[in-house]
Amino acid sequence: MSAVVAVIDDLREEGDELDALVSALDGPDWLGPTPAERWSIAHQIAHLSWTDEVALLAATEPDRFGDEVAKALAAPEAFVDEAADALVAAHAPDALLARWREGRQRLEKVLRDAPDGTRIPWYGPAMSVASMASARLMETWAHGQDVADALGVTRTPTTRLRHVARIGVRARNYAFMVRGITAPEEEFRVELQTPEGEMIAYGPEGAAQRITGPLLDFCLLVTQRAHRADLAVTAEGASADQWLGIAQAFAGPPGPGRPPHAEQERLR
Numbered sequence: 001m002s003a004v005v006a007v008i009d010d011l012r013e014e015g016d017e018l019d020a021l022v023s024a025l026d027g028p029d030w031l032g033p034t035p036a037e038r039w040s041i042a043h044q045i046a047h048l049s050w051t052d053e054v055a056l057l058a059a060t061e062p063d064r065f066g067d068e069v070a071k072a073l074a075a076p077e078a079f080v081d082e083a084a085d086a087l088v089a090a091h092a093p094d095a096l097l098a099r100w101r102e103g104r105q106r107l108e109k110v111l112r113d114a115p116d117g118t119r120i121p122w123y124g125p126a127m128s129v130a131s132m133a134s135a136r137l138m139e140t141w142a143h144g145q146d147v148a149d150a151l152g153v154t155r156t157p158t159t160r161l162r163h164v165a166r167i168g169v170r171a172r173n174y175a176f177m178v179r180g181i182t183a184p185e186e187e188f189r190v191e192l193q194t195p196e197g198e199m200i201a202y203g204p205e206g207a208a209q210r211i212t213g214p215l216l217d218f219c220l221l222v223t224q225r226a227h228r229a230d231l232a233v234t235a236e237g238a239s240a241d242q243w244l245g246i247a248q249a250f251a252g253p254p255g256p257g258r259p260p261h262a263e264q265e266r267l268r
Contacts, residue, residue, distance in 0.1 A: 046087035168222030
């Protein structure tokens with residue numbers, strides 16, 4: 001099995017897992033709040049539906065996708081919320097779920113059928129098919145975490161988290177750049193422990209700047225689904241420590257992240 005096929009298979013499985021979480025919800029449950037400010041469960045699925053459709057547009061009609069980039073540049077802080085709000089307002093939960101299912105199936109087919117060497121334009125640099133599939137998996141997992149948290153569900157970590165971690169590591173310089181900070185020139189060492197006890201490593205073994213911790217915690221950190229104070233991810237070196245405070249695996253402006261659990265409890 002090729003690496004491209006493998007990541008597309010993982011993307012499908014990630015979508016199916018989230019689908020199983022939301023498909024049994026009653027209509028009112030869809031309007032329940034999630035950890036993302038102002039976003040209900042319906043907003044989470046609406047966002048995934050919209051981004052899958054935009055990815056499909058980028059892969060099939062790159063000229064029209066340019067219009068979407070222009071919208072993002074015109075309202076960088078608002079365009080994501082506006083797209084989710086519009087879909088939630090326009091669709092009942094069953095119709096929204098059907099739209100998300102159809103969109104991700106269409107995107108999967110396009111990714112599987114793409115010729116070798118295909119590059120897909122995006123909001124940042126153009127991406128390979130494997131990178132686009134990884135990015136869609138990362139988004140699906142991250143927003144699925146919001147849904148799981150809203151429902152009080154603990155998900156079992158899977159090997160699919162490797163894709164999320166890899167994006168987080170590769171996006172290190174972007175996290176600095178998007179905040180107007182000069183990225184460190186030196187490479188970092190990142191060592192992550194899987195739930196099975198295996199170590200996944202990135203960067204030179206002898207690097208002075210080091211990140212260590214559980215794979216799940218690192219993925220929660222770089223998708224900004226948990227505050228670093230609540231995670232067992234540690235840094236050695238000033239630059240590595242700075243990165244842990246700003247890391248993001250997603251394109252776009254810096255996110256607000258999540259407050260520490262102790263602060264959330266205090267505000268309740």
